[in-house]
Amino acid sequence: MTNHHQSTRGRPRVAFVTCAELPDLDPDDRLALGPLAARGVAVEIVVWDDPAVDWSGYDLVVLRSPWDYARRRDEFVAWARTVPALVNPADVVAWNTDKRYLSELAAAGVPTVPTQWVEPGRAWTPPAGGEYVIKPAVSAGSRDTGRYDLTGPEHRELAVAHVRRLCDAGRVAMVQPYLDAVDTAGETALLFLAGPGGPAFSHAIRKGPMLTGPDLGEVALYKEERIDARSATTEQRAVAEKVLAVVPGGPDRLLYARVDLIPGPDGEPVLVELELTEPSLFVGYADGAPERLADAVLTHLARRR
Structure with a gap:
């Protein structure tokens, strides 16, 4: 350095x-x-x-x-x-950096977690029951994110307060059903790094469940995650490739991409987030991944000569 x-x-x-x-x-x-x-x-x-x-x-x-x-x-x-x-x-x-990109991906046929968007100034009535995740459309590191069981009056009040707090700050709130398969299967992040032919699959990791309850206003830069190495399935790879294919401007411009998937209600993988800005790449969890990241940098340097 x-x-x-x-x-x-x-x-x-x-x-x-x-x-x-x-x-x-x-x-x-x-x-x-x-x-x-x-x-x-x-x-x-x-x-x-x-x-x-x-x-x-x-x-x-x-x-x-x-x-x-x-x-x-x-x-x-x-x-x-x-x-x-x-x-x-x-x-x-x-x-x-604005998670409303999920709407564009869903419209393009990518399987995504169903999302309701609450704009500032709009009233929001919580669903009658079930578990939901509330977070801002612009966020990083799982900050300002909470999990609510809307069958209980206390959680309903906290959920309404969370949405109001975000909207009062001029932020768009997003409300998603909590897919409970994440409690057992976890979340799978597929990592892609640039190569001569465009982004190539490098490795995958498993993230354990993180959300245990309502947002309590933590101010840490990011929440700690439990990470393990994981092998991606053929189905997960196929969804990830479909996601990258519809990135505006095409995927070949990307140095890296991280596609975060969890099992939907039918067990098929659905997109939680597509991380293209500043994602952890978890290169310490796969043999050769640091070298592949270095080679991805070389690929982009060669394009600029």
């Missing part, structure tokens, strides 16, 4: 972008630094809103852990549009 005032003596100069709360990156991302150095790439860890940074001095700017963007999304998207050689590209960032 070098700082952003040092010469890299002709080596490709790449920024790994983070936030001030993670000045040394997420530890998982650091696993790619050695393979990149071995490939002759000089990587610098840079905070996205540091005014001293000259972004034009980098051959590639890779979004990694700028996880404080959710409360400053407009500022973050505006910044992304000023950065040359940003991956994933700024228009993808603008589209993917």
Whole structure:
């Protein structure tokens, strides 16, 4: 690693972008630094809103852990549009940082978790019963997210208050049925990394269930997750490929993609989220994944020569 005032003596100069709360990156991302150095790439860890940074001095700017963007999304998207050689590209960032993209994917035939959107200023009446997840359309790290059993009056009141709190802050709330298969099967994240022919499947992980009850206003940057290696099924791979095929602008521009799936009521995989902005890539959970991430960076550097 070098700082952003040092010469890299002709080596490709790449920024790994983070936030001030993670000045040394997420530890998982650091696993790619050695393979990149071995490939002759000089990587610098840079905070996205540091005014001293000259972004034009980098051959590639890779979004990694700028996880404080959710409360400053407009500022973050505006910044992304000023950065040359940003991956994933700024228009993808603008589209993917508002979870209303799920409606577009559903309209394109992608199986997704059914979602009700509550705009600021709109009244919301909770369903008569059942478990639901409430979260903002712009969020990261499972912040401002809660799980509610609407058969009970206390949870109904808390759910209404959660939606109101989000809308009063000018945020769009999303309400989704809680798919209880996640309690046993967990969530499967499929990771894709750029290659000569476009994004290629790299590995998969299992995330254990995280939501145990209502949102209590935690202010941590992100919620801790239980992660294990997992093999993706043929059905999961097929859904993930279908998701990537309908990304605006096409998938070939992507350096990375993470497709998060859970079993639907019929057991078939459905999309929870498509992570194209700053996802954890979990390269520490699969042999060769740090090297594949380094090669993905090289693929994008070669395209810009």
